[in-house]
Each structure stands twice: as structure tokens, then as C-alpha cells.
Amino acid sequence: MSEEASGQIDNVMHEDRMFPPSSEFSAKSRIGSLAEYQTIYDRAKEDPESFWDEIAEAELHWFEPYDTVLKGAGTDVEWFVGGKTNMAFNCLDANIETGHGDRLAIIWEGEPGDTRTLTYAELHREVCKFSNVLKGLGVGVGDVVSIYMPMTPEIAIAMLACVRIGAIHSVIFAGFSAEAIADRNNDANAKIQLTADGLWRRGKCIPLKETVNKALEKSPTVEHCIVLKRCENDVEMRAGRDHWWHELNEKASADCPATPLDSESTSFILYTSGSTGKPKGIRHTTAGYNLWAKKTFEWVFDHRDDDIYWCTADCGWITGHSYIVYGPLSNGATCLMYEGAPNFPAENRFWELVEKYKVTILYTAPTAIRAFVKWGDDHVEKHDLSSLRLLGTVGEGINPDTWVWYHEKIGGGKCPIVDTWWQTETGGIMLSPLPGATSTKPGSCTKPLPGIVPVIVDESLNPVDKNNGGMLCIAKPWPGMLRGIWGDDERFKQQYWETYPGNYLTGDNARIDDDNYYWIMGRIDDVINVSGHRLSTIEVESALVSHPNVAECAAVGRPHDIKGQAIAVFVTVKDAVADDELRQKLRLHVRQEIGALAVPDDIRFTESVPKTRSGKIMRRLLRDIAAGKEATGDTSTLEDFSVLAKLRESDDQ
Numbered sequence: 190m191s192e193e194a195s196g197q198i199d200n201v202m203h204e205d206r207m208f209p210p211s212s213e214f215s216a217k218s219r220i221g222s223l224a225e226y227q228t229i230y231d232r233a234k235e236d237p238e239s240f241w242d243e244i245a246e247a248e249l250h251w252f253e254p255y256d257t258v259l260k261g262a263g264t265d266v267e268w269f270v271g272g273k274t275n276m277a278f279n280c281l282d283a284n285i286e287t288g289h290g291d292r293l294a295i296i297w298e299g300e301p302g303d304t305r306t307l308t309y310a311e312l313h314r315e316v317c318k319f320s321n322v323l324k325g326l327g328v329g330v331g332d333v334v335s336i337y338m339p340m341t342p343e344i345a346i347a348m349l350a351c352v353r354i355g356a357i358h359s360v361i362f363a364g365f366s367a368e369a370i371a372d373r374n375n376d377a378n379a380k381i382q383l384t385a386d387g388l389w390r391r392g393k394c395i396p397l398k399e400t401v402n403k404a405l406e407k408s409p410t411v412e413h414c415i416v417l418k419r420c421e422n423d424v425e426m427r428a429g430r431d432h433w434w435h436e437l438n439e440k441a442s443a444d445c446p447a448t449p450l451d452s453e454s455t456s457f458i459l460y461t462s463g464s465t466g467k468p469k470g471i472r473h474t475t476a477g478y479n480l481w482a483k484k485t486f487e488w489v490f491d492h493r494d495d496d497i498y499w500c501t502a503d504c505g506w507i508t509g510h511s512y513i514v515y516g517p518l519s520n521g522a523t524c525l526m527y528e529g530a531p532n533f534p535a536e537n538r539f540w541e542l543v544e545k546y547k548v549t550i551l552y553t554a555p556t557a558i559r560a561f562v563k564w565g566d567d568h569v570e571k572h573d574l575s576s577l578r579l580l581g582t583v584g585e586g587i588n589p590d591t592w593v594w595y596h597e598k599i600g601g602g603k604c605p606i607v608d609t610w611w612q613t614e615t616g617g618i619m620l621s622p623l624p625g626a627t628s629t630k631p632g633s634c635t636k637p638l639p640g641i642v643p644v645i646v647d648e649s650l651n652p653v654d655k656n657n658g659g660m661l662c663i664a665k666p667w668p669g670m671l672r673g674i675w676g677d678d679e680r681f682k683q684q685y686w687e688t689y690p691g692n693y694l695t696g697d698n699a700r701i702d703d704d705n706y707y708w709i710m711g712r713i714d715d716v717i718n719v720s721g722h723r724l725s726t727i728e729v730e731s732a733l734v735s736h737p738n739v740a741e742c743a744a745v746g747r748p749h750d751i752k753g754q755a756i757a758v759f760v761t762v763k764d765a766v767a768d769d770e771l772r773q774k775l776r777l778h779v780r781q782e783i784g785a786l787a788v789p790d791d792i793r794f795t796e797s798v799p800k801t802r803s804g805k806i807m808r809r810l811l812r813d814i815a816a817g818k819e820a821t822g823d824t825s826t827l828e829d830f831s832v833l834a835k836l837r838e839s840d841d842q
Contacts, residue, residue: 196648198658198716200700201783202632202728204589208596209628210605214578218491218625226626226636233639234665241268241640241668245480248519249274250283252449255476259666263686263693264678266666268477269452276456276479277320277353278447280518281313293523296497296546297342300389300529307342309521312349315342317445319350322437326413328381330355330448333458335379335411336504337361337370337401339388340528343417343434344504345514347383352456352475355448359458359470362505363388363395367403369468373460374408376470377675382411383434387420391533394420405430452476458675459507461613469684470675471507471613478616479515481669485617485638486516489607490550490579491624497576499525500552500583501539507613508583511669512552516617531557536564540572547576551599554584556800558595563740563763569598579624581607585805586709588731589631596631610634610709612695614685616669619643620707632731633706640667643707645699650689653700658710658725661699662692698725715808717746718754722786726808729756729789732782736775738765743798743806744789747815755790757815759798767794791815796835 215221220229233240238258245258255272284290290310297305307315328334334351336358338344344360351358359377361370363385374382384401387394398416402425405411416424417434426433450456456475460468486492498517502508517524525546531539539561543551561569580600587595587608596606605624611617619641620634627635637643642664645653653659670693674681688694698710710716710725717724729744740763746754765771772792779788799807 196659196723197653198698198700198710198723198725199786200656200658200728201724201787202731204630204632206589206593206631207628208605208630210625211603214605215625217493218623219487220491220623221625223626223628226623226639230637230639234642237640237665241480244484245269245476248483249476249480250278255452262666263691264673264682266670266672267453268474268666268668272452272476273449274452274476274479275353275447275450276475276515276519277316277349279479279483280349280515281309281316282447284309284518284521285313287521289521292521294518295342295345295524295526297526298528298542299341300392300527300533305342312342312346314443315346316349316353317443318438318441319346320353320445321441322415322434323350323356323381324354324445325437325441326381326415326432328354328356330450331357331455332381333357333359333377333379334381334383335359335361335370335374335377335408336383337363337365337397337404338383338385338417338504339363339397339419340503340526341385341417341419342526343385345526348457348504348510348514349518352450353445353447355450355454357455357457359460360505360510361460362503363397364505367400367407370401370404371407372467373470374404374411376460376467377458378410379408380410380412382408382414383417384414385417385419386424387422389420389528391530394422396420396422396424398424402427450475453672455672457510459510459613461507469677469680471671472673472675473616473669474672477668477670479519481617481667482511482516483519485669486512486520486522488623488638489609489618489621490552490581492517492520492522492550494521496522496549497525497546498522498550498552499527499543499546499548501527501531501554501557502552502583507616508552511617512583531560532564535568536561537568537571540569540574543574543577544572549576550579550581551577552581552583555582555587555591556584556805558582558587558591559734559741561599562591562594563761566598574599574601577601577604579607580604581609583609583611586610586711586727587632588727588734590731590735592631605629608632608634610697610707614671614695615663615667616671619663619667620709630704630706633702633708635706637707640665643699644692645701646689655701655703658698658700658708658723660689660713661695661697661709662689663695664692712808715745717744717756719746719756719786720752724756724787728783729758729779729787732779732787733758733760733775733789735782736778738762738771739775741798743808743811745808745812745815747791747812749790756787757791757793757811758789759793759795759811761795761797
């Protein structure tokens with residue numbers, strides 16, 4: 190069978206550099222060898238019910254014990270059936286009961302430089318008070334609370350207050366438009382809106398309440414709006430509907446026992462965009478999600494009691510849910526939260542914070558790392574980053590050369606890097622190195638975590654050969670898996686479960702190399718078919734990024750009369766003139782790095798590429814531009830619409 194007929198994806202990138210963990214790091218790790226990992230992995234695969242039963246009993250508090258660990262599969266799966274627990278209890282009360290009430294839970298710094306800390310006992314008090322605020326406005330089990338707030342401690346307090354009383358939170362990134370807020374509020378039938386007067390971004394107050402006011406004109410189910418005072422800017426408050434957070438909080442009792450909730454009760458909805466149609470409300474439950482977030486945080490970040498952990502994400506995304514709030518706090522971690530941009534007031538702000546707070550674990554996105562590379566090493570070198578012991582990446586695949594820069598310049602050549610692959614839908618990390626056990630390869634997410642059984646198949650649903658790519662699926666249930674799309678069971682079945690019955694379709698392509706390491710090869714829709722050869726966009730991009738004059742790029746396919754598709758790339762340059770001479774150099778570089786087949790037909794220089802507000806490149810929009818078409822599908826997550834306009838104005842080919 191030919192590659193074209195089978196639907197396998199050609200692998201044109203070769204990366205053989207290996208970085209083993211130091212013996213010193215491994216000796217102190219929770220999982221300190223590949224053999225130990227394999228033993229745990231095999232047990233989870235062979236007897237998942239016994240494996241997860243033991244962990245759930247030990248690591249979650251149960252108001253009522255479950256009678257069945259795992260029931261059903263696919264769309265009908267249930268975890269810890271009959272049990273009752275509470276995520277806020279597991280994050281707060283459980284830590285206080287074990288004597289960690291005085292431990293710092295949150296260290297927060299705002300963009301203007303204001304700071305605040307909360308111990309677990311203090312955070313517990315604030316969560317209880319705000320839980321009573323919500324109850325006082327009629328919020329009960331199953332009601333949806335919409336959260337559109339800045340990255341202050343109050344966003345974590347709000348999330349924890351919701352799950353404490355059984356309300357369902359729907360966090361919306363505080364950069365979305367009024368229309369996007371209203372769409373999500375209406376889909377979820379939100380009862381309460383939480384927001385702030387504004388947030389600080391690059392020295393300016395962004396007026397959140399103003400945007401929310403417009404959204405609430407089109408959100409008929411919202412009965413009350415609670416407003417946090419952050420920027421002290423003037424806001425319009427509607428009598429009877431709008432309330433100041435601090436005024437309600439002052440009157441509230443700090444006594445609010447956690448509500449026992451069924452394992453399968455919905456804890457939150459988080460909207461993620463599809464390529465077409467309306468955003469999907471991904472639904473996560475209580476016990477399984479909590480356990481997965483807790484255990485994956487412990488495994489992947491090798492958490493220790495004295496760590497200062499910083500995930501640079503926003504709580505508007507799943508990374509903020511799982512690895513700022515629920516995963517770390519369930520483990521009693523101390524988390525740094527930061528409100529502002531990484532380059533304000535200067536490009537060294539992140540490194541200033543790492544030095545100031547002696548951060549030990551840093552978890553950030555490849556998009557941010559590529560920006561750091563572009564800004565130059567001098568911003569890094571003026572700071573002492575020796576406190577760092579572990580680095581992580583999240584959001585999309587990281588190019589090998591960017592990975593090496595991160596390892597050398599930020600990690601000082603000593604910090605393991607956990608390159609994590611997962612999704613909003615998966616609830617937590619699925620593929621990742623374990624820092625004390627796994628030798629890493631730049632650009633590879635390496636191995637599946639215990640409980641995860643990946644399969645890679647071609648378009649005929651046959652297993653692909655090693656070193657060829659295909660569709661990544663997950664064969665067995667895992668505790669953190671999504672339980673549906675809010676209000677759309679049919680879309681849930683069709684999108685995730687019907688392509689390869691009994692297996693979860695991730696929507697990503699992947700391959701396995703000779704060492705049985707996994708490599709993510711981009712979204713299924715992002716494959717480029719050149720003369721019958723199916724190529725991964727990330728491999729073309731990685732070849733270009735390895736050129737010293739390329740800061741960032743995005744590769745897409747466009748229609749071609751002879752080849753089927755041509756390769757079009759959008760390139761952001763550094764330290765060079767963007768001209769025809771550079772185009773020819775880049776084409777030659779790609780030819781030398783990965784072969785003639787992958788040489789771009791079109792190279793378009795641009796100041797930036799369109800990204801989602803979480804930092805992922807929106808290749809779907811670039812495909813439309815490359816083909817000369819108008820953009821289609823959902824664009825609510827687009828960070829900067831002017832980028833599209835500038836690209837359309839450009840006639841550089």
C-alpha cells in the first residue's frame with residue numbers, strides 16, 4: 190500500500206540528541222528510573238481498576254466511598270461510581286487537616302508590582318466567604334457561574350468557591366469580546382457573572398466591566414453580576430443586578446462546609462474552539478478530573494514540599510485550571526501567579542520574577558519561549574536563575590532548536606524539560622517525560638503517563654509503521670477524560686468517538702520513533718499533501734526555526750494544480766533583512782535540513798502570525814490566506830485581528 194493510499198504521514202525530521210536526567214536529580218525524584226516508570230505503567234495498563242482504586246483511596250477525601258472504580262467506556266464511561274467527594278475540600282481542607290494550613294498556597298504579583306500572599310488557611314477562609322456570597326445570591330448545586338476575571342487570587346477563589354458548593358464554573362479568558370462572552374453564557378445558561386472593573390496589561394487598564402455590560406445585554410439567564418475592584422476605574426453598575434465583590438464579601442460568614450458531590454457531577458465547563466461552528470463547552474466531572482490533575486502534577490513536576498512552582502498560563506485556559514488551581518493545590522504546592530505580560534515594563538520581567546521569588550519549577554508555552562529567543566539573551570543573562578530545577582512546556586509542539594535554547598539559557602544546561610502533550614478534553618497531561626526517569630529528546634513528548642494507552646492509526650484505521658505518522662487515539666479510559674460537550678451529546682459522539690469506535694480521537698497526528706518515543710505532528714487538518722507525500726507542518730516549521738534568522742514561522746498547505754498542495758510558510762525574522770536573498774537562503778536551509786520535498790513554494794515575511802489568545806498558531810486562518818480565500822469558522826479566540834488584515838494587505842510571495 191502506498192503512503193498516499195494508507196494515509197500515513199512521511200517523517201522528514203530526524204532528531205537524535207538525547208538528554209538523560211542527572212543521577213543527582215533521579216536520586217531525589219518520586220520516580221527515579223525508566224524501569225520504575227515501566228513497572229507503574231504496566232500495572233496501570235494491565236489492571237487499571239486496581240491501580241486507580243489504590244490511588245483514589247489514598248489521595249482523595251471521600252464523604253461516601255465509591256462502590257465501582259470504572260464502569261462503561263467511550264461516551265458512557267463513569268469513574269468512582271457512587272462515591273462523594275469535593276474538589277475544594279481536597280485542595281484546601283485536606284491540606285489544613287494534615288498540618289499545612291500555614292504553608293503558602295499562592296504568591297501573587299500584579300503587573301504594577303503590587304503583591305499578595307495567601308496561606309492554605311487564608312485561602313480556605315476566602316473561599317468559604319465567597320461560597321456564602323454565591324449561596325446568598327441563590328446559587329446552588331448545578332447552577333452555572335460565568336467567570337471573566339483578571340489573574341488575581343480572586344479568580345482561583347471564585348473557582349474553588351463554585352466547586353465547594355456544587356456550582357459549575359465556566360471561566361472565560363479576560364480578553365474575549367462581549368459577543369464571545371454572551372455566546373458562552375447563553376450556551377451554558379449562566380446564572381451569575383463574575384468580573385472586575387478592569388485588569389492591568391502593559392501599563393494600561395483594560396476595562397472588563399465595560400465589556401461585560403455589553404455581554405449581559407445579550408445574556409438573559411444571568412441574574413447577578415459581582416464585580417471585583419482591581420483598577421479603580423469608573424464603571425457603570427446597574428442597581429439590583431450588579432454588586433461589588435468586597436461589599437458582599439465583608440458581610441459573608443467564613444463558615445461553609447464543603448458539599449459532598451457525586452463523583453460524576455459536573456465540576457466545570459470550559460469552552461474550546463472548533464475549526465467551524467460554535468465553540469464547544471467541554472464538560473469535566475469531579476472525582477476523576479481531580480485525581481488526574483493531582484496525580485499528573487505530582488508525576489510530571491516531581492513536586493517537593495519546598496518548591497516554588499510557576500505556571501505562566503491564565504485560568505481562562507485548561508492549563509490554568511489543572512496546573513495553577515486544582516493539580517497544585519491538591520498537592521499542597523506553593524504557586525506563583527502573575528497578572529501581566531512577559532515583556533512589560535521590559536522583556537526581562539519573567540526572569541526578574543524567577544529571581545525574586547526563587548522559582549524552582551517553570552511551566553510555560555513554546556510561543557513565549559520563541560518570543561524570549563527573539564528578544565535576545567541579554568534579558569536572561571542579567572538575572573540569577575539558579576533556583577530553577579525543572580522546566581516545562583505546554584500548548585503546542587516545541588521546535589528542537591527552541592527546546593535547546595530553553596535548556597541551555599533558562600535551565601543552565603542542568604534542568605530537565607518536561608515537554609507535555611494534552612488537551613482541554615483530556616483534563617491533564619497525557620504524554621510527557623518524567624524528569625527523574627526519562628531521557629529527553631528535543632521536540633518529543635516522549636512517553637505516555639500511567640493509565641494512558643495511545644494508538645496511532647492511518648485513515649483506514651490500521652496501525653502505522655514506526656517513524657511514520659498517523660492519527661493519535663487513546664484506547665482506554667482515564668480518570669480525567671471529558672464527559673461530554675455541554676448540551677450537545679451528538680457532537681460529542683461524532684467528534685471524538687465515531688472515527689475509531691471505542692477509541693478517543695485526539696484530533697492530532699503523531700509518530701513513534703525507534704526508541705518508542707512519541708512525536709506530535711500537528712493537527713489532523715494541518716497535514717500537507719505534496720505530490721502524494723503527506724508532511725507534518727511542525728517538521729517544516731522546525732527546519733525553518735533552526736535557521737539563525739528565523740524567530741517564528743507557520744507552515745500551511747495551499748492548492749496546487751500539479752502537486753495537489755504547495756507549502757506556504759509565514760516567517761518572522763530576527764537580525765536580518767526580509768528580502769528575496771533571505772528567501773533563497775531559507776529554501777536552501779530547508780532542503781539541507783529535511784530534503785527537497787519539504788522546500789516551501791511560498792515564503793511570506795510577516796511581523797507576526799495569527800494566534801489564539803492562549804498562544805497557539807491559527808493555521809486554519811493562514812490556509813485561507815495562502816489560498817486567497819476569506820477566513821471561515823470561529824475566530825472568537827483570535828488574539829489580534831490586525832494581524833490578519835496586515836497579511837491580506839501584503840503581496841509578498
